[in-house]
Amino acid sequence: MCGIVAAVAARNIVPVLIEGLMKLEYRGYDSAGLALLNPTLTRLRSVGRVAELAEQAEGQVAHHGIAHTRWATHGVPSERNAHPHVSAGVAVVHNGIIENYAELKQELTADGYVFTSDTDTEVIAHLIRQTLKSTPDLFEAVRLATARLVGAYAIAVLQEWDDRIVLARHGAPLLLGLGEDGNYAASDASALLQVTRRMIYLEDGDVAELRRDGVRIVGADGTAANVPADRPVHESTLSADDVELGDYTHYMQKEIFEQPQALAATLEMIGGAQTLSPNLFGVAAPEMLAGASSVLILACGTSYHSGLVARYWIEQLAGIPCSVEIASEYRYRVSVPDPEQLVVAISQSGETADTLASVKHARALGMGRTLAICNVAESAIVRECALRFLTRAGPEIGVASTKAFTTQLAALFLLAVTLAKQAGRLTPEQEAGYLTALRHLPVAVQKVLALEPAIKVWAKRFADKQHALFLGRGHHYPIALEGALKLKEISYIHAEGYPAGELKHGPLALVDEDMPVISIAPNDALLEKLKSNLKEVAARGGELYVFADADSAVDEEPGVHVLRLPEHYGLLSPVLHVVPLQLLSYHVALVKGTDVDKPRNLAKSVTVE
Numbered sequence: 001m002c003g004i005v006a007a008v009a010a011r012n013i014v015p016v017l018i019e020g021l022m023k024l025e026y027r028g029y030d031s032a033g034l035a036l037l038n039p040t041l042t043r044l045r046s047v048g049r050v051a052e053l054a055e056q057a058e059g060q061v062a063h064h065g066i067a068h069t070r071w072a073t074h075g076v077p078s079e080r081n082a083h084p085h086v087s088a089g090v091a092v093v094h095n096g097i098i099e100n101y102a103e104l105k106q107e108l109t110a111d112g113y114v115f116t117s118d119t120d121t122e123v124i125a126h127l128i129r130q131t132l133k134s135t136p137d138l139f140e141a142v143r144l145a146t147a148r149l150v151g152a153y154a155i156a157v158l159q160e161w162d163d164r165i166v167l168a169r170h171g172a173p174l175l176l177g178l179g180e181d182g183n184y185a186a187s188d189a190s191a192l193l194q195v196t197r198r199m200i201y202l203e204d205g206d207v208a209e210l211r212r213d214g215v216r217i218v219g220a221d222g223t224a225a226n227v228p229a230d231r232p233v234h235e236s237t238l239s240a241d242d243v244e245l246g247d248y249t250h251y252m253q254k255e256i257f258e259q260p261q262a263l264a265a266t267l268e269m270i271g272g273a274q275t276l277s278p279n280l281f282g283v284a285a286p287e288m289l290a291g292a293s294s295v296l297i298l299a300c301g302t303s304y305h306s307g308l309v310a311r312y313w314i315e316q317l318a319g320i321p322c323s324v325e326i327a328s329e330y331r332y333r334v335s336v337p338d339p340e341q342l343v344v345a346i347s348q349s350g351e352t353a354d355t356l357a358s359v360k361h362a363r364a365l366g367m368g369r370t371l372a373i374c375n376v377a378e379s380a381i382v383r384e385c386a387l388r389f390l391t392r393a394g395p396e397i398g399v400a401s402t403k404a405f406t407t408q409l410a411a412l413f414l415l416a417v418t419l420a421k422q423a424g425r426l427t428p429e430q431e432a433g434y435l436t437a438l439r440h441l442p443v444a445v446q447k448v449l450a451l452e453p454a455i456k457v458w459a460k461r462f463a464d465k466q467h468a469l470f471l472g473r474g475h476h477y478p479i480a481l482e483g484a485l486k487l488k489e490i491s492y493i494h495a496e497g498y499p500a501g502e503l504k505h506g507p508l509a510l511v512d513e514d515m516p517v518i519s520i521a522p523n524d525a526l527l528e529k530l531k532s533n534l535k536e537v538a539a540r541g542g543e544l545y546v547f548a549d550a551d552s553a554v555d556e557e558p559g560v561h562v563l564r565l566p567e568h569y570g571l572l573s574p575v576l577h578v579v580p581l582q583l584l585s586y587h588v589a590l591v592k593g594t595d596v597d598k599p600r601n602l603a604k605s606v607t608v609e
């Protein structure tokens with residue numbers, strides 16, 4: 001979603017802003033813009049790629065500037081709706097949604113302010129200008145103006161003839177970068193690695209000021225926050241390579257092939273251990289996990305699917321009831337709170353607005369046992385939860401999540417085994433066996449990746465299809481959902497994931513020769529039942545594409561194509577079976593020529609509800 005970059009520095013900051021926006025492209029956007037101070041305002045905006053904005057900005061030199069990639073919410077993608085929005089000499093870029101913008105707009109219009117866009121953001125620009133009339137200091141004016149906003153925002157503001165940039169954060173990510181020759185801000189660290197590794201994460205309610213020679217932060221309570229006492233400076237450990245494409249064509253491809261390393265890094269903390277310590281999840285974990293009566297998992301998108309797999313593991317291994325809920329549903333429904341329940345929020349980014357709000361909602365209902373499973377340290381969701389487990393997938397840039405998903409699964413399996421151990425349901429041999437299986441995962445995934453050439457051949461047959469059906473049973477049912485999500489996200493083929501046992505209750509009506517049916521057929525207790533389901537498809541003329549295990553005994557025949565994964569992997573099999581589905585959607589998208597890493601209408605980091 002929207003990305004922000006801001007810079008005040010001795011160097012020419014125009015290339016920094018452009019490079020920063022390019023690093024934020026992965027978040028998803030449809031237009032881009034920037035405002036430079038020289039000391040009067042120059043605004044450049046364009047619909048489409050940052051590269052077009054870069055062309056417009058060629059030859060510009062400035063030492064103060066703010067820049068933005070916009071993902072449309074209020075108003076169509078167009079130049080007039082692109083940020084920055086300007087009110088006289090005040091320019092604003094914004095990530096988030098202002099919920100009371102309509103009433104503010106009415107008030108400002110009555111006061112004579114003229115709106116030139118359909119955005120909610122423009123009210124912020126006018127509101128700051130109006131406030132400046134009575135409070136001529138930009139920092140104070142931003143504090144007063146933002147106090148009137150309802151909703152989520154991260155903003156960067158500059159004003160003609162003022163040598164500062166003022167920032168404010170409430171419910172959308174924003175961090176400061178402390179440089180040698182100036183100071184910077186951005187929506188995430190990847191945009192600022194070009195100039196500094198020293199970052200300060202702003203908190204909700206913070207208003208901050210960037211000057212060439214320093215920064216100032218005032219917290220929600222109005223008192224100055226000291227750097228680094230109240231807002232510690234973090235040294236980013238991201239390397240430039242982590243966010244570069246290297247020899248790959250697409251980030252999604254790179255991230256699929258990085259899964260062995262991502263899993264190994266995530267599992268590094270268990271080393272060669274034969275037993276698991278609950279402390280993996282935080283210092284308070286032994287007590288919090290031991291007393292948990294049940295588990296409630298909250299997440300969105302692909303992270304939700306990892307939660308669905310975890311439900312099978314947690315109930316089977318730990319014998320504790322587990323429910324999984326889409327965060328945007330949970331936060332608005334009337335539910336029955338259980339203070340002893342463990343609430344697990346799963347999120348790659350740690351910034352997904354609905355997931356964050358759902359944890360806050362659970363806490364407001366009295367549920368204090370909260371655990372974040374997240375790929376981004378210092379993200380809002382991690383900070384909101386009492387316990388944390390950080391997956392170490394490295395930055396995930398492709399909108400369609402891959403390595404974040406498999407590392408989430410590894411983390412959730414560790415959680416299930418830990419809960420089982422605390423419930424006294426594991427023998428030491430079983431515990432050691434699960435740890436060995438986890439440690440072997442990177443090698444096992446590497447072998448599955450070797451199926452790519454055969455999957456490429458299959459992909460060609462999907463490119464002219466309008467629909468596809470994914471089937472799985474048991475803990476592979478969520479993998480069918482995830483396979484369908486991957487395909488629809490990046491190839492725009494309508495795809496549904498179904499538990500194979502439900503075929504007869506509806507989807508069988510859709511099956512014909514134009515509807516490929518992809519089935520996950522591991523050699524587990526449900527294999528025979530699944531084979532009967534597949535016969536039902538074959539009998540209706542459906543073309544079957546089956547991902548089996550080496551010993552699954554599903555044979556090729558006319559209309560039935562089979563690819564075998566090298567080994568059956570027991571409870572951890574979902575981690576392996578999702579990999580060929582990721583490859584399949586990637587190659588179908590390549591054949592179709594869609595924008596793999598930035599599929600239309602989608603955003604990587606969904607910071608608005």
Ligand code: G6P
Pocket residue numbers: 300301302303346347348349350351352355399400401602603604605606
């Ligand atoms: C967006 C992304 C998905 C992701 C979902 C949840 O829809 O495109 O890839 O699964 O958000 O994001 P999170 O960061 O919370 O895992």
